[in-house]
Amino acid sequence: MTATAPVIDIRDVTRTYGEGPPALAGVTLSVRAGEAVAVLGPSGSGKSTLLNLVAGLDRPSAGSITVDGQRVDGLSEARSAEYRRAKVGMVFQFFNLLDDLTVADNVLLPAQLAGLPRAEARERATRLLEYLRIDRHADAYPGRLSGGERQRVAVARALMNRPALLLADEPTGALDTASGDDVRELLAELNARGQTIILVTHDLGLAESCATRTVELVDGRIVRGTAGIGDIEGAAAVSP
Template identity: 80%
Template sequence: MPAPVIDIRAASKRYDGGPPALADLTLTVAAGEAVAVLGPSGSGKSTLLNLVAGLDRPSSGTVTVDGLRIDELSESGSAKYRRAKIGMVFQFFNLLDDLTVADNVLLPAQLVGMDRAEARARAAELLEYLGVDRHARAYPGRLSGGERQRVAVARALVNRPALLLADEPTGALDTASGEDVRELLTGLNRDGQTILLVTHDLALAESCASRTIELVDGHIVRDSQAVAR
């Protein structure tokens, strides 16, 4: 049986001696799963995402992603891990307004030293696949919210990450754009992309996640498989 993409064992996280943000949490995510993490504010959702992203370390326990123990990495090692192993999609897109759409997508490929021609071909492929290739030379400020999120997804996928992390990817979008992004993430998962998303959007969780986890006070209180889509 192949190793899971995410393998968290007995991970706890405390900040400044307060109550645990995560408490002895164990979680595995297999290749090809789309897992939605739900829960009220303060439940530990962001902490979980930060541990998987290598932006924070557990106070105890282990975090392994795609075979790499990321809780043991140095700061520079964590940065290299994020560039090579994961793609990240944020609520507010985090695109660079002074770069064109194409250059925003190319940036992560340049940071890992991908061949220029290969990077341009990969970026063009993704922009076409995501339906925003006509905006390649435009600047992000001229795009709708849904279009900007599609560009952000292209940027996240340019290095072919083992894992796509999405933090409230529909949170800043209107209803129509949110539906657009839900369909996009569903399609990516059907094409084999492993996804971990944190969301308050129940429609997003129900439509694109093959599995839903609910956190309360740092504990997993529900872990359920979706009905086959």
């Protein structure tokens, strides 16, 4: 990619399911390396659909999605899984940790799936656990941790393969106020260190503290914010 090329380039993406109204309708959005973009909007507005399309968990009905120079909108299931392992880290509202694995083994799982050498994977996991201040829980099981600690484990797992892109779907939605504040600080710190992030949230405080830019979706369309990268080479920008 060139220095000005976006990490994420979404062009005129529509996603329909059956005969109902589209979940997304003509969405265009571009994200540069190092940006943290918060996607806001009411329930049912298409936020999670957008995240799933970028993650390669779903395919658009029309339009194109390019991530880190790779078209991802038409990949097979096997190639989509390879793409996620190589380029995407995901953080979920309810953590999605495996309760029968220790914290360390949860964090190691993406590296094992990607075939990273065992010694290198363990060294990387140890550094991540130390950086995220959960190394003392390495041998504990997720059920013994607080919500905020479990979300830190989930973030460590998402970062394990050094993804170009971190996707976070309502990362504070299941947390109390104190734990939510902790996760906000963590995401802001990760972005300050250069991690590109797209986060879906209802939490305006999270968006204000973590995001370098916000967009709002309503009924599958961007109604507020900007498309980015010169508004996609001249496409009309929505109102700020």
